[in-house]
Amino acid sequence: MTALRPSRVVIDLAALRHNVRLLRRRIGPSVKLYAVCKGDAYGCGAVAVARVCEEERADAIAVGDPEDAITIRAAGIRLPMLAYGVTDPQLAGEMAKLGVIVTIFDHDGLAAYGSAGSEVDAFLELDCGFGRLGFTPADIDAVAGELLRTPSIRLRGLYTHLAAVDDPVAVAGQMTLFADMAAALQAQGVNPPERMVASSRVIAAYPHLDLNAVNPGRALYGLLEGRYAQDLEVRPVISGIESRIIQVKDLAPGMRMGYGGADPRPGSPIRAAVVPIGFAGGFPRNFTDGYILVHGRRAPIIGMMSMEHTLVDVSDIAGARVGDEVVLLGRQGSAEVTPADLAAMTGLEALEILPRLARGLPRAYADVAPDPSTLASGS
């Protein structure tokens, strides 16, 4: 079916495959790979991503929203699924029926899962200094006692999320707490097999913290920046944003254009093009120093973005016509807008802006391995 709206975000599943394989090579065959698919797989589509993770032999996936877990199972994906903690204890019975590995992060949850009426696989989340979810050292004795009395909770492992990955001293301190809590549990007879502390940047920068399970998210999607992107050469999965020109118009000098009434060429006529993509798709409204690519050249955005439209200045791009493809992310001719360019233009981290755009726009999936001969020619 032809899409009636010409705007789309391209999700490159071949890049995702590359990233899963790269992570697998990095961690080795015996470390479990929990592929993080929360937030609708960082905007890339939970089912499409989970399917690729299954094909590429991830050991499990991790979700935030339990609704995503239901959708993924309904699509026939059988991989084990870890659900991060997002529900309140009253829903323990329903969570236990989903067939996921639940996260238990406090005493209420422990009691609720213990009396949920069915057996449940679980991870304990430990708080080693994030201050978000998880048991603290003061909880450990009571937790161990309660777990030993509750055989219906099948404990699969312990995990924590390291909060200050840029700071090796903080990471070392948090790991000491993690090891101490794990040892205290073990001393009381609670010794589940899996230990997981490594999100993407931890895998990149602290290889000794792979332990025996890891849970990368942003690395899977090629959303690493700075030195982490150098340590782990992942490819961007949200690889393109494209639309088409739907109107071109010549405007007399002095006309103020768009919301905010911009006049980018005072005293001169302007040729403007209208593109049907706007802040409803996830762009910041005030994106006034931005540009998009038209005929492989930069066309500056005029004024503030509208909800569904953007005006661009094509005065210098002779031949810009209705129907021409425009590129807001990705390559066009010899020009390119990289994820870092888009992050700089919007003033948002790639981790924030790209998944938001992928959620806000129609998605088109590409999944073809690039032909090495075309790569060699540099086209």
Ligand SMILES: *Cc1c(COP(=O)(O)O)cnc(C)c1O
């Ligand atoms: C989101 C999340 C991760 C993955 O983090 P990335 O930085 O995207 O790799 C790992 N663990 C927990 C608990 C998370 O919430």
